[in-house]
Amino acid sequence: MTIPTLENQRVRLAPLELSNYKHLIPIGKQDKLVQFSPTKIDTPEDLKAYVQTALEQHKQQTALPFIIFDKQKNAFAGCTRYMNINWTNKVLEIGSTWIGKEFQGTELNKNMKFLMLRYAFETLGFEKVEFRVDERNLASRKAVEKLGCKLEGVLRKNVYLLDGFKRNTCCYGLLLEEWNEIKETVFEGF
Template identity: 65%
Template sequence: MKVPTLENEYVKLTLLDLSNYEHLIPIAQQENLIQYSPSKIDTPEDLKAYVQTAVDGYYHKTTIPFIIYDKTKEAYAGSSRFGLINWKNKVLHIGWTWIGKEFQGSGINKHMKFLMLQYAFETLDFDKVEFRIDERNGRSRKAVEKIGGTLEGILRKDTLMQDGFKRSTCCYGILKEEWPNIKATIFSSFK
């Protein structure tokens, strides 16, 4: 499976692997960056293991991990991926997304999500994209709602966090038939 470079004038997404993850070490060490994630990335060793898991998934065709490059700031900004890819049912998740605090609120996340949604629906021809978000993470929930995600339900106490807390997970989805309208309205100025 050849991974394309997804890019526009603001952001560039390329395959995240063990040859480039070190660009993300300073970002991954930012305090509380992924406080709502069950993953641990705040040491170089933890980040390498996190990336290795993503790479393993890539070779098993269940994930496509990306490193995010902010073209306007000329700097690496973070990571995201397609995960839990179900080729038979044509459903995948967009998640495992984290960007450095200096990039948050800049619009880069919306540009990145546009490119990923466009690729999932228009190139891979998938029927549905899902997002799973910690119920407590209001900021991420609002961001997914702003790009057209519909709350489909909440999985109660389904994920064990690093600190032992059992989180509840909000399940959002966008359907292929919803994409043309979302693209024409929410992403009307994007290319």
């Protein structure tokens, strides 16, 4: 499947490729940007390997990776993807999302998630979208909850982080039948 470009007045999500990932090198170097993730992106080599993994998952039809461009700031902001795509059961996860600290706390993330949720439900025909967040990452958990997602459970000690810590992962979900209400309330005016 071809990776689409999703955009509105605030953000453009374009296919993440080996030809454009270098725009993210300065962001990947930011201290503790992905401290709650098993991801290593702080060197150009690590970031390239990260992108190659995402592209391999795309070839296997289990991921659609995007590079994020903030139109308001006229700058590349980070990346995100659809991942763990289960075409049979019509369930996918939005994850591997990281944006530079200068973009956090703005409306950028909400705009991204609106575009991704709308495309997943209304174009791809998925029936459920999931988010998985480190239990300690309160900012990300609050952001997912503001989108109207429901906490479905906690996977205990299921992922090792780079520092050897084994995290608990909060599993959130949003169902197709919840989407229309969420779209009209949480994303009013989008």
